[in-house]
Amino acid sequence: MDLPLIWAFILAFAVLAYVVLDGFDLGVGILFPFLPRHEDRDTAMNTIAPFWDGNETWLVLGGGGLFAVFPLAYAVVMPALYAPIIAMLLALVFRGVAFEFRFRTVRWRGVWDIAFFAGSILAAFAQGLALGTIVQGIEIEGRAYAGGWFDWFTAFSVVTGVAVVIGYALLGATWLIMKTEGPLNRLAARHAWIAGAGTLGLIGVVSAWMPFLQDAFYWRWLSFPRIALVAPIPIMVAGAAFLLFRSLANHESNRRPFLSALSLFALSFVGIGISFYPNILPPELTIWQAAAPDSSLGFLLVGASVLIPMILAYTSYSYWVFRGKVREGEGYHQHGH
Known part of the structure; x- marks a missing residue:
């Protein structure tokens, strides 16, 4: 059994689950200033209230898993990305506090709305910066990070940061289309058009830029005959973009816009996977070089094979229990409870 490769797939799955699940609830926060009525903001928040903290389980699994399974990659990534990762964690803390306090106050509600929006946008931007930094390549000498303090701050990483913010806004808007009705549903659909166009444009910019960041990316995506193998992505x-805009044009207030937006994220993620493999950190640190010993990986795999199905089961159950539309004035968090 190729344990490092199995673990690479497990961690990739955890990261994708996090991006998809926490992406839409960060997206709802990013849309907050664009929901003018505070009743709409209440309803939007109630659509994510049962799920938001469970969604962050995958972040813990991804980060903790990287530390346990690919310790060398963790040791290189952390110093390279200290600033964006600390910013992301502080933003997530702020968001969590705003979530609980917003429903406890009327006078300070505006302040907590701003905190919720700022936490959401900063967390999303920091994740994009981290992604951009990893994609553009991290300098490694020997077995340690060899770059500078601000290597994470480049034109490319800022563009990926903006791309993640707008992409999450698209997920948030399509989630609200699925979960709300009436004026809020129509408002979310208008925001989904704008965020959808922005997301597609930025996917195009980042995809066109990537092959020129590293020779391996260029060779993998633009050299013949490999271009034929990766062309389906x-x-x-x-195709996903076409389905997204068609479902928005048809005013479908069901799952289709959300599923189309999710598939855009999943396909982009697969594209990044194709670019990286067999490296865990481009340009040269491979999955096998970064992995812990096989005995550790085997031991951890036993635990993961019990825990991950449990996490998937309770996550699925919570989404099933809280399925359907959320109406104004109803919800998980209400005054007086």
Whole structure:
């Protein structure tokens, strides 16, 4: 059994689960200033209230898993990304506090709304910065990080940061289309058009830029005959975009816009996977070099094979229990409870 490769897939799955699940609830926070009525903001918050903290389980699994399974990658990534990761964690703390306090006060509600919006946008931007930094390549000498303090701050990483913010806003808007009705549903649909166009444009910019960051990316995506093998990914992205805009044009207030937006994220993620493999950190640290000994990986795999199905089961159950539309004035968090 190729344990490092199995673990690479498990961690990739955890990261994708986090991006998809926490993406829409960060997205709802990013849309807060664009929901003018405070009743709409209450309803929007109630759509994510049962799920938001469970969604962050995957972040813990991804980060903790990286530390346990690929300790060398963790040791290189952390110093390279201290600033964005600390910013992201503080932003998530702020968001969590705002979540609880917003429903406890009327006078300070505006302040907590701002905290919730600022925490959401900063967390999303920091995740994009981290992604951009890893994609552009991290300098490694020997077995340690060899770059500077601000290597994470480049034109490319800022563009990926903005791309993640707008992409999450799209997930948030399509989630609200699925979970709300009436004027809020129509408002979310308008925001989904704008965020959808922005997301597609930025996927295009980042995809066009990536092959020129590293020779390996160029060779993998633009050299013949490999281009024929990877061509289905951009074609499927175009298909997902078509389905997204068609479902928005048809005013479908069901799952289709949300599922189309999720598939855009999943396909982009697969594209990044194709670019990286067999490296865990481009340009040269491979999955096998970064992995812990096989005895550790085997031991951890036993635990993961019990825990991950449990997490999937309770996550699925919570989404099933709280399925359906959330109406104004109803919800998980209400005054007086």
